[in-house]
Ligand code: SF4
Ligand code: SF4
């Protein structure tokens with residue numbers, strides 16, 4: 017049937033952001049022939065949007081910092097739902113990962129004694145974020161990109177071919193993980209530019225696809241964030257964990273409408289920006305939750321003192337973890353104390369001189385001037401919450417990043433779950449990418465190297481054919497789509513109209529924003545699930561015009577499958593968790609409940625489409641009929657020596673009495 | 678909020694050829710050209726090909742020419758045009774068209790590979806790097822580059838001169854050489870590589886006659902010519918003060 021190109025590698029990495037590139041570098045350095053596949057051009061990944069910095073307890077600015085303090089902050093930020101082992105590894109290894117970047121050419125901002133400078137950020141006890149102005153993500157991506165090039169230059173010197181050991185396949189989308197029995201056998205995808213289909217045979221696949229923000233209307237995420245890796249894992253039989261936890265970043269732009277959601281870096285607050293409502297009141301003092309009461313300033317004087325004398329003052333409440341600040345802003349706006357465009361004011365002009373602002377926050381200055389006609393050196397910004405980060409993701413083994421239940425599948429970065437618990441601290445994302453990107457690349461390389469080359473799993477032809485049919489389906493009319501032998505397809509009937517993928521996408525974003533957004537209610541989420549079911553049926557009838565060459569309508573029609581699957585996970589898990597914690601706030605269950613801390617919610621696929629990849633003849637066509645089911649899984653008890661890092665009084669806020677013994 | 682209908686002309690076609698198509702399309706307060714292109718996709722031209730990512734001027738994907746000026750579509754406010762002005766959007770001219778507004782920018786990735794990478798100093802362990810802020814700032818300016826390739830597209834050495842492409846790395850990658858040359862700890866020289874001389878000999882720095890057109894279009898406002906190319910030329914010239922070295926490089930260039 018369809019023409020499908022075929023290649024073979026030892027390790028395939030899906031995604032070329034921070035985690036993907038770090039994984040690919042590691043796999044190649046371990047001697048594996050490695051391919052990186054990314055939807056955009058090389059070097060354009062969403063990681064470039066990260067502004068603030070990389071959290072690592074190097075102790076360059078405050079010598080009291082160390083991995084234990086970082087671990088504690090991370091667990092507090094995640095309200096103790098984190099996979100503690102991941103939080104431990106992350107805190108221990110982050111400094112090495114940052115220093116390594118310097119040996120690859122990164123140029124961070126410096127301290128007076130020439131070390132890497134570190135800045136304050138929400139939830140971090142000490143100045144901890146290595147940074148370059150407010151464009152740290154760009155520095156990270158460029159450094160990793162240039163390291164990839166440097167390895168390619170080494171390979172060129174040796175083999176005469178830049179791509180003999182490390183190849184970047186840019187502007188390609190992966191639509192399926194291929195399996196042989198339970199094991200990973202490779203990936204199926206298409207080249208966006210030409211529409212050509214391809215298979216890469218590989219025994220080890222690392223997912224590093226980032227997040228899911230494009231399922232929401234107001235988001236800081238780029239078009240790439242369609243939950244691809246989350247969906248690929250689910251479809252390959254790997255469960256997802258913590259999908260109810262979505263971080264709404266407190267400060268996104270709110271005006272003009274076309275830029276609504278674009279990120280305003282937390283560094284603005286770290287460097288002294290304050291939040292005020294329309295009455296001019298610095299409202300964050302009213303929103304310090306009990307668990308954080310001892311750590312944050314109670315008055316403006318005390319808060320202001322902290323910027324110059326942190327040893328003798330407590331932190332300003334603007335620097336509470338993101339979930340707290342986002343909820344506070346939401347409440348102020350709801351109470352009618354919002355700005356003309358429905359946000360609150362964020363003002364840094366009263367604390368820093370125009371020169372300092374331009375030096376420390378150059379891209380914010382530029383962004384507001386160019387896009388909103390606002391000069392942040394002289395006037396406040398208007399900001400409001402925006403969907404920013406998915407805490408949930410592939411359920412991985414903390415040490416190896418291996419997806420549970422699918423040998424050969426790994427996940428790192430935002431697509432992996434567990435590390436951040438119910439809420440991620442700013443700065444912990446870039447360090448997460450590096451620490452677990454490296455670990456995933458390392459494990460994938462070891463796994464691939466250990467396999468007998470002659471006995472590598474090979475994807476079944478029927479599965480490849482099914483994946484090809486699935487990818488090309490949007491070019492067929494709804495008649496053909498409905499002709500699948502599924503009851504729903506038949507019920508859809510030949511009369512059902514063709515759908516515009518853009519329309520379906522817009523409706524999906526509206527549903528998630530309105531019904532499964534920052535504040536959630538049971539009946540609304542039930543309604544969301546009904547709407548999602550109907551959207552899924554309509555997405556099955558999405559039809560695109562034109563041809564396969566760089567056709568954005570087609571690309572969107574394919575991405576819709578992933579966004580719908582992931583949205584269903586979010587809504588189902590959120591409905592199940594009857595408490596409020598971190599990035600999951602229930603109006604009908606406003607309190608955090610210690611017994612829920614012991615429970616992780618695991619999403620899996622059931623139904624006909626769930627088995628695609630499970631064996632010969634599996635049919636990807638029926639993916640749309642798979643259903644998400646949620647089960648509860650007890651969390652591993654936290655290791656005793658790690659618990660000892662906290663005061664018992666604090667632990668009592670999170671852990672049940674039995675757990676504390 | 679006010680909105681109006683704008684007249685757009687967008688180049689549609691592929692490597693075989695194409696033409697400008699007319700569209701009437703709604704424009705709202707505060708929108709940028711990329712918003713309008715997206716509206717065209719959603720309502721009139723679902724297969725209109727365009728690259729973009731961040732929509733905030735940070736990724737450098739959405740480069741094109743708007744009314745003949747090389748720009749990022751996501752940072753071009755509609756308010757810079759009058760309501761009755763026709764807005765013409767065409768792909769970057771220096772690179773081959775793939776489809777519609779998408780061009781084949783692979784030349785840039787080829788050039789990037791030809792620049793020798795950062796060479797870490799021997800005997801300095803990770804974590805032991807010490808550099809002063811003033812010393813890293815010069816290179817940091819160049820590392821603001823978002824690789825939009827607008828400077829590459831604009832430079833007259835290669836714009837409409839395909840024949841110069843093999844020998845000339847272009848402002849973005851000459852600037853990359855300057856960046857490494859100014860890196861306080863780059864140890865390339867210890868391994869016999871003089872970056873400035875190599876810029877001249879291997880990357881076509883001599884083609885640049887400092888017209889500053891690249892600087893003018895840089896959305897990151899990097900002073901490419903003043904801060905990277907001219908100092909690099911001066912450094913290369915210093916190295917070439919030795920008449921023998923100078924002669925040697927002349928002969929090599931002729932031999933190319
Ligand atoms: S200054 Fe040099 S590199 Fe820049 S546009 Fe002019 S000739 Fe090209
Ligand atoms: S130097 Fe400026 S114009 Fe050139 S690629 Fe970089 S950002 Fe774009």
Ligand code: FES
Pocket residue numbers: 728729730731732733734735736737738739740749750751752
């Ligand atoms: S879309 Fe990223 S620079 Fe325009």
